[in-house]
Amino acid sequence: MIVSVLFIIFVGLGGGITVGAGFVAFLTVMGIIPRLMQLTKTMRFVQAYEAAVILGAVCGGWETLHMNHLYLTKWIAVPVGLLAGLFVGMLAAALTEVLNVLPILAKRIGLRSKIIILLMAIVIGKIAGSLFHWLYFIDHS
Amino acid sequence: MERRIFIRLRHRVLAHPGDIITVGDAAQIEGQLQLKKKLSAMPLYQVSEKDKNIVILDIIQVLRAIHLQDPTIDVQTVGGAETIVEIQYRKRNLSTVLFIGVWLLLFIGSCLAIMNFHEDVSMRDVHIALYEIITGERNDYPYLLQIPYSIGLGLGMIVFFNHIFKKRLNEEPSPLEVEMFNYQLDLDQYVAMHENQETIKDLHDR
Numbered sequence: 001m002i003v004s005v006l007f008i009i010f011v012g013l014g015g016g017i018t019v020g021a022g023f024v025a026f027l028t029v030m031g032i033i034p035r036l037m038q039l040t041k042t043m044r045f046v047q048a049y050e051a052a053v054i055l056g057a058v059c060g061g062w063e064t065l066h067m068n069h070l071y072l073t074k075w076i077a078v079p080v081g082l083l084a085g086l087f088v089g090m091l092a093a094a095l096t097e098v099l100n101v102l103p104i105l106a107k108r109i110g111l112r113s114k115i116i117i118l119l120m121a122i123v124i125g126k127i128a129g130s131l132f133h134w135l136y137f138i139d140h141s
Numbered sequence: 142m143e144r145r146i147f148i149r150l151r152h153r154v155l156a157h158p159g160d161i162i163t164v165g166d167a168a169q170i171e172g173q174l175q176l177k178k179k180l181s182a183m184p185l186y187q188v189s190e191k192d193k194n195i196v197i198l199d200i201i202q203v204l205r206a207i208h209l210q211d212p213t214i215d216v217q218t219v220g221g222a223e224t225i226v227e228i229q230y231r232k233r234n235l236s237t238v239l240f241i242g243v244w245l246l247l248f249i250g251s252c253l254a255i256m257n258f259h260e261d262v263s264m265r266d267v268h269i270a271l272y273e274i275i276t277g278e279r280n281d282y283p284y285l286l287q288i289p290y291s292i293g294l295g296l297g298m299i300v301f302f303n304h305i306f307k308k309r310l311n312e313e314p315s316p317l318e319v320e321m322f323n324y325q326l327d328l329d330q331y332v333a334m335h336e337n338q339e340t341i342k343d344l345h346d347r
Binding site for chain 1: 239240243244245247248249250251252253254255256258259265268270271272273274275276277283284285286287288289290291292293294295296297298299300301302303313316317320321323324325328
């Protein structure tokens with residue numbers, strides 16, 4: 001009995017460490033936190049930001065497993081949604097950048113001066129696609 | 142001592158077909174004034190129609206040209222070993238149709254990509270669960286969460302790339318600009334090595 005409990009604890013801890021390390025590695029490769037610090041010039045708060053990411057991951061992980069209800073007003077959902085979107089948007093932008101799509105595109109077809117407008121195509125496309133998905137697509141799929 | 146001259150090849154020179162590139166075009170020169178003037182005007186390379194887009198001028202070519210004129214000059218080289226001459230034919234005018242095509246491609250592509258991503262990670266289920274955690278009631282259409290989320294998606298990309306149309310959020314270069322610079326630098330390095338006849342030698346080719 002005790003052995004199996006200890007083993008389960010060991011397995012759970014091992015799984016958590018692996019997923020957590022993977023998550024942090026992914027964030028590091030994407031370079032979102034350095035980017036935000038560079039924009040806001042708050043390099044000295046690195047450790048607070050690390051804590052924010054870790055706390056967020058732990059809370060999110062706990063909530064997906066246990067679903068505690070907070071019984072707050074539904075308007076809290078607005079800033080939460082906005083911030084969640086910002087984060088996913090930054091991830092998507094970082095991914096586009098890692099894949100080196102835009103520099104190659106700009107060079108190939110000589111669109112260097114219009115690169116901002118092309119960037120806007122991706123941004124507006126993301127917003128439109130996302131809204132279309134929530135407002136129409138899920139009811140018709 | 143007065144015969145010593147310092148020379149530093151420029152990284153990139155833009156030229157038109159038929160131009161004659163002088164040593165002064167291809168390099169920065171420092172030394173005794175008269176010698177400097179004489180060398181600056183010395184022709185180095187004639188751009189002809191059969192050169193394609195890029196010609197590489199090696200430092201050895203420049204030295205050879207200078208020493209052919211006056212072997213007693215002591216040339217000290219500083220910096221890079223080759224300069225890239227980019228030959229510009231008539232300025233390529235981008236057709237509007239092509240541009241709109243690319244724009245639509247990116248627009249539709251990112252629409253589809255974000256929808257696939259949402260389906261892939263069950264974003265809807267997560268949103269419904271998150272809404273339930275916050276308010277305590279179940280709502281299968283948590284628009285209050287999803288519409289700000291969608292707008293935030295676009296804002297996040299803008300923050301990352303540091304650009305709202307022409308206006309930038311702060312004066313630092315955006316990662317996109319750095320990335321484009323690095324890409325150009327890689328291309329330059331490639332052509333500098335591969336288009337340069339001086340650096341490749343095949344010993345078996347006799």
